[in-house]
Amino acid sequence: MPDNTYLSWISSQTKTRWWHDSAEQNELLRGLERGAVGVTTNPYLANVALAKHRTLWASEIDAVLAQGLQPEAKAEALMRIVVTHTAEKLMPQFEASSGRSGFVCGQVNPGRAGERETMAAMARRYHAWMPNIAVKLPATSAGLDVLEDCIAEGITATATVSFTVPQALAIAERHRQGIARARQAGVEPGKCFAVIMIGRLDDFLREVAQDNRAAVSEEDIRQSGLAVTKRAYALYRERGYEAVLLVAALRGTYHLTELAGADLLMSIAPAFQEPFVTREFPREERIERPVPADVIEKLSAIPEFVRAYDPGGMTPADFVSFGATQRTLSQFCEVGWRPMEGLR
16 A cells, blocks of 8 residues: 555554454455554444355355354354454464454344343354454443453453443443453453444434434534544543544544544544545644534533433443444344344
């Protein structure tokens, strides 16, 4: 990749690093050439990759289908094909970095977001597939319990379906507790990536604002996810958390340019990578630029924004019922996991 693009500047001249947000193998190779240090997958992306690579992975897919597995077990076996093929591409980086980068996310069944034992068993199976898999768990009360256990057992995890400051803080606290348990037991603790689905929060709040005729503009809404992310990032630094923020679900170039310089990870889909390798953007570290106070004031008229922005706006028991959580879990089930269960 040319070394004079905005994306290369981010990677080489700031603390910001990025993951490739796709499991399609040709796109993945381009992402790695552009400097990606990890890969995000989810049930939807896995299902897309299976469809695109039905011929490439035909023998493995046919072998799974021939087993006559129950639907959930079949979807998991198909997820394994996608995740392990992707993880193989990242193994050189994982090994060269001594396990500090080169991770690939593999998400457990989103329809089991409240079932601790089921998610824990799936997490252990995923971890056994390859050493550079970061098991993706939902940032629900149950998912946080499993996350802590994973960290204590030495399993690297990614907490997803997360949109808010309270969720980001809860993830980091449970990671910290898992680290303490691991070290007490003489185990190398797992790493933790804490997702903020920045654009999905914007999408959700836009709908809430429109429904309630809130006095906010589109420009205000476009800054809601940024406000949450910047506040979470400041609190992570203040409290010295070891979990790493992973900002996902970008909706525009501003979601990267306004966070540039932050010591975090950005998950960037191929479509959003293109502007950063073909267009110019100001090469400025903007993470310390606050969202204007008047914008925060206007957004705070929306109760759901307050729940997302205030560190005490929700407790873990509230996470599963947050509107954006329910919407995203449903989408991951309907357009990802269930199509894999029904694959013929």
